[in-house]
Amino acid sequence: MSELNKVSTAAELFANGESPEILFWVGCAGSFDDRAKKITGAFVKILNSLEIKFAVLGTEESCTGDPARRAGNEFLFQMLAQNNIAVLKGYGIKKIVTTCPHCFNIIKNEYPALGGSYEVIHHTSFLQQLIDEGKLKVEGGNFKGKRITYHDSCYLGRANDIYEAPRKVLETLDAELAEMKSCKSRGLCCGAGGAQMFKEAEPGFMEVNVKRTEEALEVNPNIIASACPFCMTMMTDGVKAKNKEDEVKVYDIAELIAMGNNLI
Amino acid sequence: MHLIPQVLFILIFGITVYVASKKYMSIRRNILLGRDEDLSDNPALRWKNMVLFALGQKKMFRNFIPAFFHLFIYVSFVIVNIEVLEIAIDGIFGTHRFFAPYLGGFYTFLISFIEMLSALALIATFIFIIRRNIIKVKRFTQPELKGWPFKDANFILLMELILVTAILMMNATDYQLQLRDAEHYANTGKLCVAQYTSNLFSSVGTENLILLERFFWWTHIIGILFFLNYIPYSKHLHIFLAFPNTYYSRNEKKGIMQNMPVVMNEVKTILDPSAQVNAIIDPPKSFGAKDVTDLTWKHLLDAYSCTECGRCTDACPANITGKKLSPRKIMMDTRDRLEEVGNNITKHGKDFSDNKSLLGDYITHEEIRACTSCNACVEECPVNINPLSIILELRRYAIMEQSDAPAAWNTMFNNMENNQSPWQFNPMDRANWIEEIK
Numbered sequence: 001m002s003e004l005n006k007v008s009t010a011a012e013l014f015a016n017g018e019s020p021e022i023l024f025w026v027g028c029a030g031s032f033d034d035r036a037k038k039i040t041g042a043f044v045k046i047l048n049s050l051e052i053k054f055a056v057l058g059t060e061e062s063c064t065g066d067p068a069r070r071a072g073n074e075f076l077f078q079m080l081a082q083n084n085i086a087v088l089k090g091y092g093i094k095k096i097v098t099t100c101p102h103c104f105n106i107i108k109n110e111y112p113a114l115g116g117s118y119e120v121i122h123h124t125s126f127l128q129q130l131i132d133e134g135k136l137k138v139e140g141g142n143f144k145g146k147r148i149t150y151h152d153s154c155y156l157g158r159a160n161d162i163y164e165a166p167r168k169v170l171e172t173l174d175a176e177l178a179e180m181k182s183c184k185s186r187g188l189c190c191g192a193g194g195a196q197m198f199k200e201a202e203p204g205f206m207e208v209n210v211k212r213t214e215e216a217l218e219v220n221p222n223i224i225a226s227a228c229p230f231c232m233t234m235m236t237d238g239v240k241a242k243n244k245e246d247e248v249k250v251y252d253i254a255e256l257i258a259m260g261n262n263l264i
Numbered sequence: 265m266h267l268i269p270q271v272l273f274i275l276i277f278g279i280t281v282y283v284a285s286k287k288y289m290s291i292r293r294n295i296l297l298g299r300d301e302d303l304s305d306n307p308a309l310r311w312k313n314m315v316l317f318a319l320g321q322k323k324m325f326r327n328f329i330p331a332f333f334h335l336f337i338y339v340s341f342v343i344v345n346i347e348v349l350e351i352a353i354d355g356i357f358g359t360h361r362f363f364a365p366y367l368g369g370f371y372t373f374l375i376s377f378i379e380m381l382s383a384l385a386l387i388a389t390f391i392f393i394i395r396r397n398i399i400k401v402k403r404f405t406q407p408e409l410k411g412w413p414f415k416d417a418n419f420i421l422l423m424e425l426i427l428v429t430a431i432l433m434m435n436a437t438d439y440q441l442q443l444r445d446a447e448h449y450a451n452t453g454k455l456c457v458a459q460y461t462s463n464l465f466s467s468v469g470t471e472n473l474i475l476l477e478r479f480f481w482w483t484h485i486i487g488i489l490f491f492l493n494y495i496p497y498s499k500h501l502h503i504f505l506a507f508p509n510t511y512y513s514r515n516e517k518k519g520i521m522q523n524m525p526v527v528m529n530e531v532k533t534i535l536d537p538s539a540q541v542n543a544i545i546d547p548p549k550s551f552g553a554k555d556v557t558d559l560t561w562k563h564l565l566d567a568y569s570c571t572e573c574g575r576c577t578d579a580c581p582a583n584i585t586g587k588k589l590s591p592r593k594i595m596m597d598t599r600d601r602l603e604e605v606g607n608n609i610t611k612h613g614k615d616f617s618d619n620k621s622l623l624g625d626y627i628t629h630e631e632i633r634a635c636t637s638c639n640a641c642v643e644e645c646p647v648n649i650n651p652l653s654i655i656l657e658l659r660r661y662a663i664m665e666q667s668d669a670p671a672a673w674n675t676m677f678n679n680m681e682n683n684q685s686p687w688q689f690n691p692m693d694r695a696n697w698i699e700e701i702k
């Protein structure tokens with residue numbers, strides 16, 4: 001199984017005179033958050049199982065600067081972003097795949113103005129392409145009879161109009177898919193964006209993640225599928241707040257595909 | 265003798281149009297107080313947006329019921345202008361139904377069409393009054409609508425009732441007079457509503473009937489001239505500004521936040537003192553926005569275009585869960601403050617300062633901090649307004665000029681600066697997951 005977990009850094013490839021075809025941008029959550037690390041692991045296994053050559057930046061990766069920019073701290077954002085662009089330039093990176101919609105949005109849409117242009121793809125679109133090309137298949141029916149509802153990430157959906165890719169990927173699982181009453185362009189936020197993740201919510205009568213979890217629970221799912229490590233935290237906490245953690249699990253789409261193929 | 269009404273008409277018409285145009289020009293001036301923003305690219309797409317969103321009401325149809333009734337009022341408003349044009353010609357030249365002899369059967373069709381739309385608009389207006397005042401639809405009862413905005417909305421509906429009733433009754437009395445072959449009352453052919461409503465007046469004597477017809481005619485045109493003057497003070501301004509506002513929509517992906525070239529260049533030269541940076545023409549006087557004049561003209565056009573419909577606030581996760589933030593209030597505050605700044609300029613000249621500002625006196629830090637930047641407000645707005653963009657500019661000012669951040673954000677900033685991640689992890693542990701997943 002060790003081949004499935006193989007991860008090279010761009011620096012290692014560079015030492016061998018190679019440059020990675022695809023850079024997997026892991027992001028802060030994917031690198032440090034215990035729950036999100038499992039998503040990272042699942043995605044790595046999918047990549048290796050399909051023999052896709054990729055590299056990560058490892059310790060050379062920094063925060064993209066998204067929470068700083070959204071909070072209003074442009075200086076900090078510019079520092080981090082320009083450093084990242086310099087690192088990416090050093091390795092001649094052209095194509096980036098990431099499991100975080102915030103990293104995806106900012107590298108794809110906002111780095112070009114700073115001089116960093118790449119082909120950036122979110123892992124759900126990446127998986128969809130692999131499915132469309134016939135390279136990725138899910139067999140085994142591990143999800144037969146399960147009911148899955150997909151929670152749209154704002155930074156994939158409204159921010160970048162990606163609604164279909166995650167749903168197409170889920171369709172391969174042979175499970176029952178149920179839509180929440182507010183979904184796609186009307187999907188309710190999980191409450192984490194705009195640097196809310198890193199502070200207490202302002203005074204109100206309820207937490208946004210609990211509200212969104214209630215909407216998800218209305219469709220009686222076995223699984224809530226997410227495509228963002230921050231939505232993951234928010235929805236997991238929401239399910240706990242509703243004391244439903246035994247019946248309802250929250251998984252990233254990459255984890256579901258990996259589970260479908262018995263990779264994890 | 266018969267010249268008196270003509271002179272009176274020309275006087276009223278001239279004065280009201282003059283007064284209104286002055287107000288509209290002041291709105292234009294206020295919008296141009298905003299900073300420059302280049303939104304002139306891709307005119308083909310811009311025309312398409314205008315046709316789809318303003319003319320075609322595309323986003324309105326995300327909510328079918330209000331969109332359906334709004335459409336009646338909207339179309340009848342657009343079409344009725346043909347009749348208003350005729351009224352203006354008749355008023356100035358002392359004619360009556362000037363177009364009738366030229367258009368013949370088409371005139372009958374046209375006026376019947378206007379009548380039908382007016383009748384539908386009447387029904388729609390009643391339904392809207394009920395939605396606001398009896399059903400009390402949630403988005404019409406939120407705090408920022410208390411007081412003047414609520415009255416404004418009802419007043420407009422009342423005006424609509426008066427105007428539509430006047431036009432229907434004008435036709436009804438006119439038609440009755442035609443049946444009696446009264447002098448001056450040109451034959452319009454069989455009008456679809458008036459052929460029935462004219463019966464209401466069958467027992468009124470011809471002389472009184474002429475008085476009534478004139479009364480409705482004057483009510484209609486004076487109502488419209490009044491309306492023209494009222495609109496620039498009201499949320500109803502959207503009937504005009506929806507068009508330029510959708511034309512100048514931002515067309516990039518909604519996730520994009522505007523770059524700040526000044527900061528970019530500064531950081532570039534810090535990181536690499538020999539870096540070549542492009543000089544910035546007309547740099548902003550502060551980082552982010554404190555007042556309306558720090559925003560761009562598009563933000564200000566957005567503010568004047570807001571219909572106060574509350575679709576944005578209804579979709580806002582912060583607002584839904586009880587936070588003070590309401591994207592509609594952001595737009596209303598921006599407009600109110602801009603009006604105040606504009607009035608100050610008119611009264612006291614260009615350099616007058618009232619020591620007030622949008623951030624602080626109108627919008628609080630608590631409000632802007634609650635935003636998750638989810639873009640739900642932007643997605644919902646039927647006239648493509650972007651409240652999020654204003655919120656983010658205000659945040660930039662709060663953080664970079666006022667250093668006003670919640671403690672947890674300061675910790676996050678420190679972590680990002682020292683550990684290159686928002687949490688307090690050692691950056692050298694960033695790749696530990698590689699071992700952990702094995």
Ligand code: SF4
Nearest residue numbers: 580635636638639641
């Ligand atoms: S972007 Fe901010 S203001 Fe707009 S709906 Fe989302 S949380 Fe509310």
Ligand code: SF4
Nearest residue numbers: 570571573574576645
């Ligand atoms: S910003 Fe748009 S959606 Fe919000 S109240 Fe104004 S017009 Fe309605």
